[in-house]
Amino acid sequence: MSTTSQTEMTRSDVAAVAAPALDVKPVKHDKALIFELSKPGRIGYSLPECDVPETPIESIIPEKLLRKKPAELPEVYEVDVIRHYTALSRRNFGIDNGFYPLGSCTMKYNPKINEDVARFPGFAKIHPYQPEQSVQGALELLYTLQCDLAAITGMDQVTLQPAAGAHGEWTGLMMIRAYHESRGEKRTKVIVPDSSHGTNPASATVAGFETVTIKSDDRGLVDLDALRAAVGPDTAALMLTNPNTLGLFEEQIVEIARIVHDAGGLLYYDGANSNAILGIARPGDMGFDVVHLNLHKTMSTPHGGGGPGAGPVGVKRKLIPFLPAPNVVRKPDGTYGLDHGQPQSIGRVKAFYGNFGILVRAYTYIRSLGAEGLRQVSENAVLNANYMMKRLAPYYDVPFNRPCKHEFVMSGRRQKKLGVRTLDIAKRLLDFGYHPPTIYFPLNVEECIMIEPTETESKETLDAFIDTMIQIAQEAEQNPELVQNAPYTTVVKRLDEATAARKPVLNCSCG
Amino acid sequence: MKHRYLPMTEQDRAEMLKTIGIASVDELFADIPEAVRFKGKLDISEPLNEQAMLRHMRTLSGRNADFDRYASFLGAGIYDHHLPVVVNHVISRSEFYTAYTPYQPEISQGELQAIFEFQSYICELTGMEVANASMYDGATALAEAGALAHGVTKRRKLVVSRAVHPEARAILRTTARGLNLDVVEIGCVDGVTDTAAIASAVDADTAAVIVQSPNFFGCIEDIAAIEPVIHGAGGLLVVSSNPLSLGLLEPPGKLGADIVVGDTQPFGIPASFGGPSCGYFAVTGALMRRMPGRIVGQTVDRDGKRGFVLTLQAREQHIRREKATSNICSNQALLALCASVYLSALGKQGIRDVANLNVQKAHYAANALGSRRGMKLAFASPFFNEFAVHLGDNADIGAINAKLLEHGFIGGYDLGRDYPELKGHMLIAVTEQRTKEEIDQFADRLEELL
Numbered sequence: 001m002s003t004t005s006q007t008e009m010t011r012s013d014v015a016a017v018a019a020p021a022l023d024v025k026p027v028k029h030d031k032a033l034i035f036e037l038s039k040p041g042r043i044g045y046s047l048p049e050c051d052v053p054e055t056p057i058e059s060i061i062p063e064k065l066l067r068k069k070p071a072e073l074p075e076v077y078e079v080d081v082i083r084h085y086t087a088l089s090r091r092n093f094g095i096d097n098g099f100y101p102l103g104s105c106t107m108k109y110n111p112k113i114n115e116d117v118a119r120f121p122g123f124a125k126i127h128p129y130q131p132e133q134s135v136q137g138a139l140e141l142l143y144t145l146q147c148d149l150a151a152i153t154g155m156d157q158v159t160l161q162p163a164a165g166a167h168g169e170w171t172g173l174m175m176i177r178a179y180h181e182s183r184g185e186k187r188t189k190v191i192v193p194d195s196s197h198g199t200n201p202a203s204a205t206v207a208g209f210e211t212v213t214i215k216s217d218d219r220g221l222v223d224l225d226a227l228r229a230a231v232g233p234d235t236a237a238l239m240l241t242n243p244n245t246l247g248l249f250e251e252q253i254v255e256i257a258r259i260v261h262d263a264g265g266l267l268y269y270d271g272a273n274s275n276a277i278l279g280i281a282r283p284g285d286m287g288f289d290v291v292h293l294n295l296h297k298t299m300s301t302p303h304g305g306g307g308p309g310a311g312p313v314g315v316k317r318k319l320i321p322f323l324p325a326p327n328v329v330r331k332p333d334g335t336y337g338l339d340h341g342q343p344q345s346i347g348r349v350k351a352f353y354g355n356f357g358i359l360v361r362a363y364t365y366i367r368s369l370g371a372e373g374l375r376q377v378s379e380n381a382v383l384n385a386n387y388m389m390k391r392l393a394p395y396y397d398v399p400f401n402r403p404c405k406h407e408f409v410m411s412g413r414r415q416k417k418l419g420v421r422t423l424d425i426a427k428r429l430l431d432f433g434y435h436p437p438t439i440y441f442p443l444n445v446e447e448c449i450m451i452e453p454t455e456t457e458s459k460e461t462l463d464a465f466i467d468t469m470i471q472i473a474q475e476a477e478q479n480p481e482l483v484q485n486a487p488y489t490t491v492v493k494r495l496d497e498a499t500a501a502r503k504p505v506l507n508c509s510c511g
Numbered sequence: 512m513k514h515r516y517l518p519m520t521e522q523d524r525a526e527m528l529k530t531i532g533i534a535s536v537d538e539l540f541a542d543i544p545e546a547v548r549f550k551g552k553l554d555i556s557e558p559l560n561e562q563a564m565l566r567h568m569r570t571l572s573g574r575n576a577d578f579d580r581y582a583s584f585l586g587a588g589i590y591d592h593h594l595p596v597v598v599n600h601v602i603s604r605s606e607f608y609t610a611y612t613p614y615q616p617e618i619s620q621g622e623l624q625a626i627f628e629f630q631s632y633i634c635e636l637t638g639m640e641v642a643n644a645s646m647y648d649g650a651t652a653l654a655e656a657g658a659l660a661h662g663v664t665k666r667r668k669l670v671v672s673r674a675v676h677p678e679a680r681a682i683l684r685t686t687a688r689g690l691n692l693d694v695v696e697i698g699c700v701d702g703v704t705d706t707a708a709i710a711s712a713v714d715a716d717t718a719a720v721i722v723q724s725p726n727f728f729g730c731i732e733d734i735a736a737i738e739p740v741i742h743g744a745g746g747l748l749v750v751s752s753n754p755l756s757l758g759l760l761e762p763p764g765k766l767g768a769d770i771v772v773g774d775t776q777p778f779g780i781p782a783s784f785g786g787p788s789c790g791y792f793a794v795t796g797a798l799m800r801r802m803p804g805r806i807v808g809q810t811v812d813r814d815g816k817r818g819f820v821l822t823l824q825a826r827e828q829h830i831r832r833e834k835a836t837s838n839i840c841s842n843q844a845l846l847a848l849c850a851s852v853y854l855s856a857l858g859k860q861g862i863r864d865v866a867n868l869n870v871q872k873a874h875y876a877a878n879a880l881g882s883r884r885g886m887k888l889a890f891a892s893p894f895f896n897e898f899a900v901h902l903g904d905n906a907d908i909g910a911i912n913a914k915l916l917e918h919g920f921i922g923g924y925d926l927g928r929d930y931p932e933l934k935g936h937m938l939i940a941v942t943e944q945r946t947k948e949e950i951d952q953f954a955d956r957l958e959e960l961l
Binding site: 030031033034035038042043044045046047048050051052053054055057060061062064065066067068070071072073074075076078080081082084085086087088089090091092093094095096097100102105107108109110111113115116117118119120121122123124125126127128129130131133134135136137138140141144147148151152154163164166167169170174177198199201202203204205206207208210211213248249251253254277278279280281282285286287300302303304305306307308309324346347348349350351352353354355356357358360364366367368369370371372373374375376377379380382383384386387390391402403405426427430435436455456457458459487490491492493494495496497499500501504505506507508509 | 624650868924
């Protein structure tokens with residue numbers, strides 16, 4: 001059991017071992033670190049011979065600058081490298097392994113063609129400082145992507161530089177700050193709803209703003225009275241996700257925009273939930289002034305186990321002068337270039353031109369779907385979420401009883417009364433070969449379970465997951481201990497996170 | 512419409528609508544006010560089928576001069592290094608690249624262990640006690656280091672060498688504006704930071720001195736001489752370093768650095784027009800709990816088995832909101848994996864061998880160019896794999912590079928872009944990829960063009 005990867009388990013295996021596993025004494029068997037495989041004298045590389053006259057290194061670089069003791073890297077051969085990382089991959093779960101309904105993260109299928117094209121030498125093996133005439137294909141791709149993202153979001157111009165959603169938030173807020181300052185206004189406060197992503201207030205803080213948190217109303221939406229009370233001459237912006245993190249569309253968005261704009265503030269759109277509204281509604285038309293998109297969510301680029309992503313930012317015309325440098329432009333002669341000169345620009349936010357390899361994938365995705373396809377993506381994502389919510393509602397509390405968008409939240413409070421926490425439900429799902437939903441977020445729902453199926457999952461997949469969730473709800477009633485002690489089928493059981501934080505061991509100290 | 516990524520059939524749709532109890536999908540969007548609904552079709556690029564898409568992308572890709580077809584002497588932060596073939600095979604395992612952040616450690620041990628090993632590699636190379644799971648890139652890592660120094664010391668001045676990468680300094684300025692910090696730049700003497708100028712700039716409000724070694728000009732800084740200046744004033748020493756050079760050079764951690772950052776692009780990460788890359792971030796034990804970004808720690812499971820978890824960290828959803836000192840809660844996991852696989856393949860001997868090849872070839876090239884008519888090495892300071900050549904005060908580097916391209920070469924970086932005093936200077940990088948023949952031919956062509 002202990003060396004069997006979760007990803008290798010079939011469903012019947014799970015059924016067979018799940019209950020009896022309570023009594024099984026697992027064999028203690030740690031997966032070796034690469035450093036533990038080292039044997040002096042082995043090599044795993046092939047380098048060219050030195051074809052220039054070689055000079056002793058000490059005669060080139062003064063000895064005091066040279067390393068006294070070699071870096072203790074492992075000595076392994078190529079088969080060790082491949083087997084080690086293959087073994088690690090088998091201890092990991094990705095979208096290609098199974099359903100991954102992680103709310104707010106839009107874990108849709110990562111198309112294979114995107115991976116192939118990003119590896120073409122003309123994309124993967126080019127330098128950001130090459131002469132512009134030698135990278136026209138890359139610049140054309142970036143320019144077209146800027147235009148397509150502007151059209152999708154309803155904004156006037158887009159920068160592709162930010163490397164992640166949080167990076168986009170900070171970039172956008174720095175532009176908002178520069179905009180107000182250019183008008184001689186000192187606006188210090190950014191308003192966020194209590195359901196907002198944690199990065200929103202964090203980004204506001206590092207952009208030099210104070211954060212004002214306003215509560216949601218009992219329908220899960222921005223409380224307009226609270227918003228009216230919060231805005232004033234010091235309001236720089238409201239940051240909003242729409243649909244919000246509860247998966248609900250802010251129906252009063254027009255009024256929200258009016259309140260903020262009347263106070264002289266701007267509207268920032270956190271694009272984490274854009275998968276609900278592609279071709280259906282655009283942030284620019286809702287009154288937003290700045291928008292970021294998470295291409296690793298909405299535009300199918302892989303999450304890579306935590307990155308790289310890309311967080312392009314779109315702005316309305318009045319904010320264009322503040323965009324980070326450089327911008328990709330189309331010149332009058334039809335060629336493409338980089339424009340470094342914008343006197344009011346906030347400056348640089350990222351080296352070079354953003355995460356180009358990710359942008360290539362997003363471009364490929366958008367062109368694989370087209371306008372009609374993107375709209376279909378959102379319709380299907382929303383239908384999938386509503387179907388799941390409807391079928392699960394008898395078994396788990398659904399705090400907001402109205403149509404959701406691409407995701408929805410449930411509360412595990414009914415199961416909590418039986419002694420089964422939301423964390424336990426999540427861990428039990430692992431035994432059935434699922435990645436659990438997002439849990440304990442947003443913060444304003446008790447024992448929150450946040451489910452986002454995405455459009456790339458079939459009805460059969462949704463039904464099987466729903467049936468599993470129903471089974472776990474029944475287990476919580478009939479045999480809570482079974483759920484409380486899950487998982488049983490994974491390569492490790494629940495880990496001691498408290499000790500990890502109290503007595504940190506953060507590297508193998510091999511040297 | 513039917514599409515290969517979208518499984519929903521007409522029958523599925525009908526059954527799901529029936530379960531929900533509605534007649535059409537439109538009803539699910541009834542809460543979007545009429546005034547903000549998008550009508551019509553998005554004005555975006557036309558869709559392409561798979562075959563046409565591949566053809567189109569080959570065309571776009573073919574319009575770029577890539578390293579397979581051109582010999583590159585361009586560095587300045589991104590380098591043409593050999594990519595061991597095992598790297599792409601490992602990062603193409605979809606268990607790695609299609610996974611999210613390892614929030615569920617029981618089914619993410621592979622990624623968590625890979626990051627733990629990456630942290631171990633970075634500590635070993637930099638001589639630091641703690642490293643995080645990686646940052647967006649080396650340039651943003653440097654800006655975060657400045658922010659951390661401010662957070663720890665509560666001081667508002669950052670003293671940065673002009674020999675730090677111009678783009679990293681630009682990002683540092685943007686970051687400093689957000690946090691209301693002052694950035695003071697220090698000039699250079701013979702291609703290295705003017706230590707006397709640092710001494711006069713550092714004061715009781717200085718949070719950190721920030722240097723890069725090898726620096727933007729390729730020269731190796733004398734960190735041991737800078738260290739007492741900033742520590743004597745109670746600030747922190749931040750060093751940005753090309754990690755490949757640390758195969759041969761004394762690690763900044765042994766020279767008193769408090770924060771060491773850099774970019775692991777030289778470790779098996781494709782140049783990819785400058786991104787995505789992978790920054791590293793390492794600190795002393797004293798700064799461990801203040802370090803931004805994700806960190807993986809070792810622990811045990813209920814049965815006492817070794818396992819790994821995200822620890823001491825800010826997750827997207829659990830980041831300390833307005834109390835946060837950094838908004839970074841992701842990492843460049845897949846590219847950190849590239850770097851780890853690269854370092855596993857190279858190992859103890861390989862990292863020294865590849866670093867030595869870079870030194871030898873770069874010095875051969877420097878001698879070859881420095882002895883040619885019209886060319887002169889700009890600096891006499893020791894360097895790693897990059898050096899500046901003066902091609903004449905009136906030399907138009909852009910025009911020269913355009914000509915070099917016609918001969919199959921990607922020429923060096925025009926230092927005059929960022930340093931008015933270095934107009935007519937080209938920064939040339941020579942990695943293990945360049946052969947003696949290419950170097951000799953490059954020198955010939957360059958001489959002809961002057």
